[in-house]
Amino acid sequence: MSRPSPLPSPILSVRHLKVYFRPRSIWPWQRHGRIHAVDDLHLDLRAGETLGIVGESGCGKSTLARALIGLQAPTSGSIRYAGRELAGLSKKDWQPLRRELQMVFQDPLGSLNPKMTIGQIVAEPLRALCPEIDAAEHPQRVAEMLERVGLSRDIVDRHPHEFSGGQAQRIGIARALIVKPKVLICDEAVSALDVSVRAQIVNLLVELRQEYGLTLIFIAHDLAIVRYLCDRVLVMYLGKVMEQAGAADLFGTPKHPYTRALMAAAPAGAAAPAVEASGDKKKAKKRRPPAGDLPNPAHPPMGCVYHTRCPLMETACVGAVPSLRRVGPEHYAACHFVAAPDSAELQR
Ligand SMILES: Nc1ncnc2c1ncn2[C@@H]1O[C@H](COP(=O)(O)OP(=O)(O)OP(=O)(O)O)[C@@H](O)[C@H]1O
Ligand code: SF4
Ligand SMILES: [Mg+2]
Secondary structure: OOOOOOOOOEEEEEEEEEEEOOOOOOOOOHOOOEEEEEEEEEEEEEOOOOEEOOOOOOOOHHHHHHHHHHOOOOOEEHHHHHHHHOOOOOOOHHHHHHOEEEEEOOOOOOOOOOOOOHHHHHHHHHHHHHOOHHHHHHHHHHHHHHHHHOOOOOHHOOOOOHHHHHHHHHHEEEEEEEOOOOEEEOOOOOOOOHHHHHHHHHHHHHHHHHHHOOEEEOOOHHHHHHHHOOEEEEEOOOOOOEEEEHHHHHOOOOOOHHHHHHHHHOOOOOOOOOOOOOOHHHHHHOOEEEEEEOOOOOOOOOOOOOOOOOOOHHHHHHHHHOOEEEOOOOOOOOOOHHHHHHOHHHHH
């Protein structure tokens, strides 16, 4: 029997990553405890793959993204990129790496400096990060990049307020790609756009991913887009990974109760998983969209952080933190009650 070729080693590996914040409240009694924005998180990203990150608002997706590109210092843990440790790097040591890891932000207009022209905005990373490229070459590179993202080269002297959200996001993508990064993180990059414009930007990302050989992290609330675009998906809750699997696997047979609840809460057709895929029937009947609010991240629940909302919660869930276990080929879940498959299935 022929065996599948071994998976390539990851370009980005995150281990035990924690990012904690002091609460911002003006009231002293609300300032104790630290916000566990990212809490003991692991992830691997292979070159050329697209990883989707999903989870409710406030679960730590943007904090994770900011830590990965050096905008947020981790509290502890390791981030290895192309064999190099990034956690704890000084600003100076980060500088040569910034061009390799770029980000596109959620608020297309808000992320562009209103005082700068489009030409200046798109050329800025070249100026700051690519000292070897002669400034005389910048206008030509900017013009080509603008055309590549579907804009006219004649807009270089105009300002951000003259553009729609979709056009502004194209400018944001041009700004990120002009330095030819290896990894592009899109943090809710299409969430603020109308549905039709959203589809255009997603299609543009698909083309550019191929053309530039990009490794992509795509953070989104829209499960339908994640399912369409991503090879693998990571589900976050209160700073932790609840489940991680290939997109087809995750949407086809979600194993973790939180993933199931997220999918059940998504608009019809967005995720449409086999919600009854596993587990006993009595428990399956109790499934429903996430009830209640996200707990206070400064005081996360003991044991399984999802236990305060989980319809399948049992006493054991409060006593011990479930580890992220392999529950299928390339499929991981952090729940005490997701059964591990037999070894024959794992060897597939
Ligand atoms: N600089 C900061 N200081 C204090 N708390 C912060 C800071 N940045 C984020 N947080 C808190 O960390 C938690 C995670 O926030 P984060 O923005 O990473 O979530 P998110 O998953 O990106 O949410 P959304 O889907 O709304 O964008 C939240 O409780 C947030 O209030
Ligand atoms: S460990 Fe318990 S509380 Fe956590 S997801 Fe599993 S069943 Fe629910
Ligand atoms: Mg966010």
